[in-house]
Amino acid sequence: MDKKVAAARKAQELRGQIEQFAGSLRAEVYGEQGCPAWGTLFSEIEELGVQVGDAICRAFIQQSVTQQAEEEPSCYQHAGCPTCGGPLDHRDPEPKPLLTRRGEVSWQEPQTYCKKCRKAFFPSVQKFGDTC
């Protein structure tokens, strides 16, 4: 199935929760009833909706990639150097900015280092979309 169609179906499945969450956010912004004051321009409502939507999108992506990195499959944790096959040392994760269609997100990217090749490797580069 096309990934865009699959994602649209998932979003449709979440419709009820999204409606509830939008209602909570509107109450936060416009008061208990979630109703914009009379005279609030459509363009103001639209701008706020777009910015809130983009912020939710960035949070969704950032949380997802962060958790995925933390739950790296053991086949990647114990893999050898992709170049020479030698042992890899684990190093502290580095902050990695990602530019998405809805703005920048940042996450801690795990990395390994091969002493022989003097090269750092970022398993996420190989693993996104791959399976063991």
Ligand SMILES: [Zn+2]
């Ligand atoms: Zn190597």
